[in-house]
Every structure is written in C-alpha cells, then in structure tokens.
Amino acid sequence: MDEKNTLGIYIHVPFCLRKCRYCDFYSVGYSKKLLELYVRAVVRNLKHYSDKSRVTDTVYFGGGTPSLLTPLQIAEIVSNIKKYYNLSDIPEITLEVNPDTVNPQKLENFLKAGVNRISIGVQSLVAEELEFLGRTHSPEKAVKAVLDVYSAGFVNISCDIMIALPNQTAEKLRYSAEKICRLPIRHISAYILKVEENTPFFSENIQDILPDDDVTASFYTDMVDIFSSNGFSQYEISNFSKNGSESRHNCRYWKCLDYIGIGPSAHSCLNGKRFAVKPDIQDFIESPVQNTFITDENPCTFEEIAMLRLRLAEGLCLDDFPEHKDDILKKIPPYIREGFVELKNNTVSLTPKGFLVSNELISRIIFNNLNLIFI
Numbered sequence: 001m002d003e004k005n006t007l008g009i010y011i012h013v014p015f016c017l018r019k020c021r022y023c024d025f026y027s028v029g030y031s032k033k034l035l036e037l038y039v040r041a042v043v044r045n046l047k048h049y050s051d052k053s054r055v056t057d058t059v060y061f062g063g064g065t066p067s068l069l070t071p072l073q074i075a076e077i078v079s080n081i082k083k084y085y086n087l088s089d090i091p092e093i094t095l096e097v098n099p100d101t102v103n104p105q106k107l108e109n110f111l112k113a114g115v116n117r118i119s120i121g122v123q124s125l126v127a128e129e130l131e132f133l134g135r136t137h138s139p140e141k142a143v144k145a146v147l148d149v150y151s152a153g154f155v156n157i158s159c160d161i162m163i164a165l166p167n168q169t170a171e172k173l174r175y176s177a178e179k180i181c182r183l184p185i186r187h188i189s190a191y192i193l194k195v196e197e198n199t200p201f202f203s204e205n206i207q208d209i210l211p212d213d214d215v216t217a218s219f220y221t222d223m224v225d226i227f228s229s230n231g232f233s234q235y236e237i238s239n240f241s242k243n244g245s246e247s248r249h250n251c252r253y254w255k256c257l258d259y260i261g262i263g264p265s266a267h268s269c270l271n272g273k274r275f276a277v278k279p280d281i282q283d284f285i286e287s288p289v290q291n292t293f294i295t296d297e298n299p300c301t302f303e304e305i306a307m308l309r310l311r312l313a314e315g316l317c318l319d320d321f322p323e324h325k326d327d328i329l330k331k332i333p334p335y336i337r338e339g340f341v342e343l344k345n346n347t348v349s350l351t352p353k354g355f356l357v358s359n360e361l362i363s364r365i366i367f368n369n370l371n372l373i374f375i
C-alpha cells in the first residue's frame with residue numbers, strides 16, 4: 001500500500017482532572033454531560049470529513065485526558081470511524097492514559113472497544129518530581145497502571161518520561177529511566193521540559209532554574225544509553241522502541257502524511273493545507289461542523305519535509321530530492337567529520353550526537369543559516 005494514499009485521524013479529548021503546572025495544551029474540567037455532548041460533536045465531525053477513498057490506518061486519541069472517556073464512548077467513536085472511513089484491517093488505535101483514570105475492568109473494555117495501543121503519561125517515577133510537575137498520580141500508581149494495561153491484554157504500550165527538570169540529578173533520572181525500561185512496554189517517548197508561556201511554570205519563572213544546556217545534554221545522552229542498553233532503539237529525536245513498535249501515527253507527522261484532527265485545538269494536515277480547530281469546547285459542541293483556521297497554506301515544502309525527516313533516525317533520502325542533492329552534499333562533510341551527521345546510500349541522517357543539536361544542524365544543512373553558534 002502506498003502510504004501517501006492513507007489517512008490518520010487524531011481526536012483531541014480536551015478534559016483533564018487537574019491542570020499540570022507545565023502544560024499549555026488546551027483542556028478544561030469535565031462533567032458527564034459535557035463528555036456526552038463532546039462525543040456527539042466528534043461523531044458529527046467524523047461524518048463531515050468522511051473519506052472512504054483511502055485507507056485510514058491510524059487513529060490517535062490524545063489530550064487532554066482521553067482515558068476520561070468511557071469504553072462505550074470510545075466504542076461509539078470507533079464504530080463511526082468504521083462507518084465513515086475505510087479503516088484498515090490492522091489499524092493502530094492509540095489511547096493516551098492518565099494513570100489515575102483507569103482500572104483493570106475499564107482497560108479490558110478499552111481493548112474490546114478497539115483500542116490496541118496505550119500511551120501512559122508516567123513522566124517520572126520519583127515522587128517529588130511528580131508533585132513538582134503537578135501530576136495527580138504517584139510513582140506506585142503509574143507502575144500499577146502500566147502492569148494493569150499489560151494484564152488487560154495490551155502488548156503495544158508506551159510510556160512518556162520527562163527530563164531536565166529543576167533539581168533533577170543524573171541518579172534520579174537513571175532511577176526513573178531504568179525502572180521504566182523494566183516494565184512490560186515497547187515504546188518510550190522522552191521529552192525535555194520546556195517552560196511555555198501561559199503556564200503556571202512560566203509565571204513562577206521556572207525557566208530560570210532549569211538545568212543548563214550542558215547538564216541537559218548529559219542527561220539526554222545518559223537516557224539514550226540507558227534505553228539502548230535495555231533494547232529500545234532510537235527512531236526519532238524523542239522516541240525509542242523495541243521490536244519495531246514505532247508509533248505509526250506519530251510517524252505520519254514526521255513523514256508529512258495526511259491526518260484529520262477533530263476536537264478543540266486539534267491540528268490537521270489534509271489535502272495540501274494545515275489547519276487547526278478553534279480551542280473552545282463550547283464552540284465545538286455547539287457548531288454543526290468544527291470551526292477551523294488555516295495555519296499553513298503551503299505545507300510539505302522541501303524544507304519542511306527535510307526538517308521532519310531529519311528528526312527520524314532513518315533520515316532523508318537525497319535521491320527523492322534531486323534538485324537539492326548537490327547543495328546538501330556540499331554542506332555536510334564538516335558535520336560528518338565531527339560525528340554529527342552520517343551519509344549512507346545517499347541518505348543523510350543525524351547521529352545521537354547530532355540529535356542533541358538538531359535545530360542548529362537542520363538550520364545549516366537545510367535553511368542556509370550560518371549565523372548560529374555551533375555547540
């Protein structure tokens with residue numbers, strides 16, 4: 001199947017138990033009634049974008065906290081996806097789970113509803129770090145949630161971990177990372193904490209007490225080593241997998257493949273345009289069709305494709321872009337000599353050392369920006 005002729009569906013579930021102190025994703029408090037109205041609006045929009053002309057091979061329930069939906073609500077959404085789309089026989093259907101919102105029975109019912117991949121927001125297994133982040137769960141609760149997910153019958157399980165927190169030490173990071181690796185999971189997403197505007201962290205000036213670049217770089221390198229020695233290979237700057245269990249849905253983003261986003265603040269890249277949904281739950285549940293605004297009239301340019309491809313360990317095949325090939329081949333030799341970039345079979349990729357300074361490298365290789373300081 002030509003993957004260019006496939007589709008992904010992202011459903012943004014904008015409800016949370018409590019707002020985490022670092023988070024700038026759109027989410028609101030929830031009630032049973034609001035969830036019901038939200039699900040109705042999701043189904044209306046699934047019908048609106050209906051597309052049976054190509055295979056839908058990934059569905060991703062992200063948030064927010066999608067595990068606040070009941071298994072029946074997930075089943076209703078999945079059955080409408082089957083009704084209005086040509087859902088693959090072997091789709092990847094991911095549900096993001098907050099450890100505080102699930103129990104063994106609910107998890108078994110999510111599996112029956114069609115979910116076959118669970119992504120758990122663990123973030124850390126050190127109690128004071130979780131408290132600092134404003135997470136509602138404890139380390140014990142997170143571990144139990146992962147084991148419950150596994151016992152419910154899921155084999156494709158991912159955990160998120162966050163690094164470079166204030167006061168984090170190499171020992172604390174090692175503790176969380178090694179313990180996560182020992183869980184029955186196949187995928188890890190590891191993010192460096194960034195303090196975004198409009199978050200409590202920003203108002204509290206947490207950005208001033210983050211570890212400096214050198215410490216962050218050494219944490220990142222340690223973490224890559226721990227994951228790799230536990231069998232998780234790095235397939236993207238922040239993502240690691242075992243047994244080929246890459247996130248098929250997230251790979252759509254890095255490969256510039258089409259996806260429809262449904263729900264307040266969801267983004268889409270569809271038929272040559274990027275657009276986003278107004279981040280307003282009331283507007284979403286009241287509008288016959290979600291209100292969107294264009295964010296990019298001309299996505300999927302060479303620069304954008306190259307930038308996204310270089311995030312992936314598999315890299316950028318220059319044979320696919322003959323008009324840019326000579327220019328890139330001229331620029332990369334110094335970075336190859338320094339161990340930041342590799343060139344194999346006309347494919348350029350960043351090394352783990354290169355991933356550490358990916359923004360700078362991509363600017364130099366793709367955008368001709370030579371004014372940046374090379375670290």
Ligand code: SF4
Pocket residue numbers: 015016017018019020023024025027063064065098121
């Ligand atoms: S990090 Fe997740 S659980 Fe926390 S507020 Fe943001 S979306 Fe909600």
